[in-house]
Amino acid sequence: MINSFKSPLLLSALLSATLGLTACSSPSSESTDSTSADSAAAADKLDTKFLTIATGGASGPYNIIGTSLSEVYVKTFGVNSKTQTTGASVENVNLLTQGKVDMVLALSDVVTDAVEGKNNFDQPITNIQQIAVLYPNVVQIVTTQKSGIKNIEDLRGKRIAVGDQGSGTEVNARTLLEGFGITYDDVTVDYLGFAEAADGMKAGKIEAAFFSSGLPNSSLMELEQGLDLQIVTINQDKLKEIIATKPYFKTFEIPAGTYGNDAAIPTAAIMNALLVSSDLSETDGYKLTKALFDNLEGLKTAHQAANDISLATATEGMVAPIHPGAKKYYDEQAAK
Numbered sequence: 001m002i003n004s005f006k007s008p009l010l011l012s013a014l015l016s017a018t019l020g021l022t023a024c025s026s027p028s029s030e031s032t033d034s035t036s037a038d039s040a041a042a043a044d045k046l047d048t049k050f051l052t053i054a055t056g057g058a059s060g061p062y063n064i065i066g067t068s069l070s071e072v073y074v075k076t077f078g079v080n081s082k083t084q085t086t087g088a089s090v091e092n093v094n095l096l097t098q099g100k101v102d103m104v105l106a107l108s109d110v111v112t113d114a115v116e117g118k119n120n121f122d123q124p125i126t127n128i129q130q131i132a133v134l135y136p137n138v139v140q141i142v143t144t145q146k147s148g149i150k151n152i153e154d155l156r157g158k159r160i161a162v163g164d165q166g167s168g169t170e171v172n173a174r175t176l177l178e179g180f181g182i183t184y185d186d187v188t189v190d191y192l193g194f195a196e197a198a199d200g201m202k203a204g205k206i207e208a209a210f211f212s213s214g215l216p217n218s219s220l221m222e223l224e225q226g227l228d229l230q231i232v233t234i235n236q237d238k239l240k241e242i243i244a245t246k247p248y249f250k251t252f253e254i255p256a257g258t259y260g261n262d263a264a265i266p267t268a269a270i271m272n273a274l275l276v277s278s279d280l281s282e283t284d285g286y287k288l289t290k291a292l293f294d295n296l297e298g299l300k301t302a303h304q305a306a307n308d309i310s311l312a313t314a315t316e317g318m319v320a321p322i323h324p325g326a327k328k329y330y331d332e333q334a335a336k
Contacts, residue, residue, distance in 0.1 A: 044077060046288075047281045051081040054095050054104040056088035056167075057193045061214040061305045062105045062272075065134075068302035072295040073288070087193075089168030090120045096277055097125050103288070107137055107168030107212070108248040108271045109175065112319045120166055127278045129323035131289050133316055135214050135308035136269035138252055139172060141232035142201065142220060143208040151233050152180050159188040161197035161209035169212035172249075172270055176234070179242035194219040202227060212270070214305020216258055224259050231265045239268055248319060271317055278323070285325020293329075 053070050056062030066083045073081040084101060086092055092104035093114045110120070117124035143149040149158065155177070163169025170191065174184065190197075190206055197209040198219040211217050223229055236251050243249045252269035256262060274292075276285065292299075293314075299306040315322065315330055322330075 046077045046079050046284045048102065048284055049080060051079050051103060051288075052101045053081065053083045054086050054092040054101040055083050056086060056092075056105070057164075057195065058085050059195055059218050060088075061217070061303050062088060064303045065214075065299055065306055066105055068299050068306075069292065072291055072298065076291045076295070077287070087164040087167050089171065090166035093121075093125065093128065093275070096128055096275060099277065099279075102277060102280070103131070104275050105134070106273050106275060107172065108133075108273050108317065108319045109246070110168050110171050111273050111275065112248055113171070115320055119171070128275050128320055129278045129280075129285075129326075130318050130320040131274040131276055131285065131323055131326045132292065132309075132314040133318055134272040134274055135305045136250070136252060137168065137172075137212050137272050138215050138254060139176065139234065139268045139270070140211040140213070140215075140217060140220060140254065141208060141234070141267070142211060142223070143230050143232055144201070145228040145230045147207050147230070149208055149230075149232055151235060152176065153182070154232070155208055156182055156186050158207040159190065159205075161190045161192040161200055161206050163191065163197075163210055163212065164193045165191040167193070168270070169210050172212055172268075173210040175246060176242070176249075176268060179246070180235075180238060198223045208232065214272075214303065214308070215254065216304065220259055229259055231259060231261060231267070233265055234267045236266050248317070273319060275320060276323055278321075280323065280325070282323075282325040282328065285323040286328050287325070289323075289326040289329040 051073055053066045055066035063083060063085055070081040070083050073079055086095065089106040089110035092106045093110060095101045096104045113119045114121045114125040114128065141152065149155060162173040190200065192200055194211055194217065200206040201209055201223060211220055231254060239249065239251055248270050250269050252267050253264040254261065254267055256264050293311050296309060299309065311333060
């Protein structure tokens with residue numbers, strides 16, 4: 001009797017202990033799963049909730065590539081990202097400095113001026129950092145075959161479009177002209193963006209225009225269809241003299257066939273920079289840089305100019321301090 005009495009009690013005790021252990025272990029398991037899920041979600045999120053990218057004119061490569069990059073960030077991080085069309089480089093740097101946008105594309109000559117506090121910038125800008133060196137902005141000076149303009153020296157005395165006032169196009173147009181001994185006093189200047197300059201060329205209101213962008217420029221491709229378009233050459237020996245004091249320039253050739261040209265055309269190029277505010281966290285800087293290169297093929301599909309964006313050259317010729325998150329990413333890649 002004693003044995004039969006104890007056995008149910010023992011069974012009951014064992015059952016209670018088992019249930020107790022199950023009850024204790026169940027929340028622990030849920031907590032572990034929840035922590036893992038939270039960690040995974042955190043890896044796919046940014047500290048910032050909004051990401052506005054300042055680009056350039058609606059038809060230019062800046063806006064096309066910037067829009068594609070914005071879509072990458074929306075898809076990758078679920079962040080509220082959008083692009084803002086602007087007058088390009090100078091305006092973009094000012095917007096970034098003022099905290100009105102979060103990321104910008106800008107020409108390296110403009111960024112150099114900003115960091116050094118020259119020309120369009122009254123004092124050195126200290127709150128911008130660079131994520132990457134992108135692709136070359138190619139100086140494309142266009143005219144008509146009947147204009148008689150063959151090289152940059154022939155622009156003296158002509159009516160020319162030099163880009164939006166304060167844009168990267170306008171900045172390097174002025175610098176190149178001065179390098180060849182031509183000031184704005186020697187020409188009649190119209191401050192026109194790509195689309196407006198193309199319209200001015202069609203209407204015969206201007207004799208030549210500067211287009212500084214990745215290749216090809218969509219406005220020039222359209223212009224080529226109805227005009228006897230000619231690309232003005234830039235003497236490479238003289239350009240090398242300019243590069244001695246303006247190292248952000250590089251010699252470049254527009255490939256044959258780009259705009260129906262039979263032969264390559266010698267010109268100049270300036271590398272583009274991708275910039276963020278120095279207030280951006282190291283974590284976000286790392287994630288944004290990684291997403292850029294993880295999705296590079298999609299950017300190349302968006303615009304041909306992105307074919308020249310490369311991890312191998314992303315830090316060559318940086319003109320602003322590198323963002324620590326970007327540096328962490330590049331250091332990791334170099335260690336592989």
